Amino acid sequence: MKRPNVTLAIAAVLCIVTATIGFGGDYIKDLFRSGGTAQALAVPPSTEAPPAAPAPDPQRDESQITVFVTDTGERYHRGDCRYLSRSKHAISLKEAKRQGYTPCKVCKPAR
Secondary structure: OOOOOHHHHHHHHHHHHHHHHOOOOHHHHHHHHOOOOOHHHOOOOOOOOOOOOOOOOOOOOHHHOEEEEOOOOOEEEOOOOOOOOOOOEEEEHHHHHHOOOEEOOOOOOOO
């Protein structure tokens, strides 16, 4: 019984897999034809630029963002913060900053 060529079988599987994940299967075929090494089988560098991170909104209106403060605390919070007591009062972020409140480190409200 003749033993099948394992290298060609592996190349065929890699071609199918690589074609499925985004770069051409011909890349792997060419590597096997030229006697490529395992290091050469690494994913080729992408020619696409990574997606840009969204730019922060410079027009964010702090007077439109609502945060919450308490009668006795020194921090402002999100409405669902576990550290808000019964005396929670809604206030704009702009006003909270003006009055010297700082953001809660637990609920991390808008800054």
